[in-house]
Amino acid sequence: MKVQLKSVGTRTLAILLAASLLSAGTITSCKSQKNNMNKTQKGAAVGAGGGALVGGIIGKKYAKGNTVLGAIIGATVGGAAGAVIGRKMDKQAEEMKRSMPNAQVERVGEGIKITFGSDILFDVNSYTLKPETKRQLTEFAQTLNKYEDTDIRIEGHADATGSDDLNLKLSRQRADAVGSYLESQGVKTSRVDEIGYGEAQPIADNSTEAGRRKNRRVDIAVSANKQMQRDAKDGKLDSTN
Secondary structure (H helix, E strand, C coil), X not given: CHHHHHHHCHHHHHHHHHHHHHHHHHHXXXXXXXXXCCHHHHHXXXXXXXXXXXXXXXXXXXXXXXXXXXXXXXXXXXXXXXXXXXXXXXXXXXXXXXXXXXCEEEEECCEEEEEEEHHHHECCCCCCECHXXXXXXXXXXXXXXXXXXXXXXXXXXXXXXXXXXXXHHHHHHHHHXXXXXXXXXXXXXXXXXXXXXXXXXXXXXXXXXXXXXXXXXXXXXXXXXXXXXXXXXXXXXXXXX
């Protein structure tokens, strides 16, 4: 996260701080109701305040860097429409947690972030999916096919051992392997975007084995597509299914 925040820049962080204060004011005014609000409702409050501004700024910066978090924040709608999208994502995330116990599934904004340690998916220096992983990805694909109004971004990452070229190539191959398998299970190719970053986006210290293990990963973003966003804004999106 330090690397990501650094790329935002001092001026942008100042704007984010101001926008966050605006959001805080909005939420504080509803403090008496805070304990009765679920995650989706809290997200709507932020979206209706300064959250939309924050999402727009971060989304543009991160989208430029092509990070998985940027894919989610860049698809943020905010307000009441965002709350409806959030409820649909809540349901999807719960299904994904049940079907992929070895993955880290997080609700982020109006989307879902899934992280697999590469050792769960692949053997060392390999981009061939393990048989046990395929079973989880098959169930993941079933959930994606059930909710077809989302986009899927798959990112491969490596640690800092080995050459830059090798790490970049392997991370791309691993992202492609996951994407190709999901597509073989019926997920439309038009929904899937794969990319590899090699060692360029560490989330932990590469000087330790524990840190390197965290950096060897595949991140997946699930976010509302354009049609879902339009339907939410027009009041046509049913969050109950």
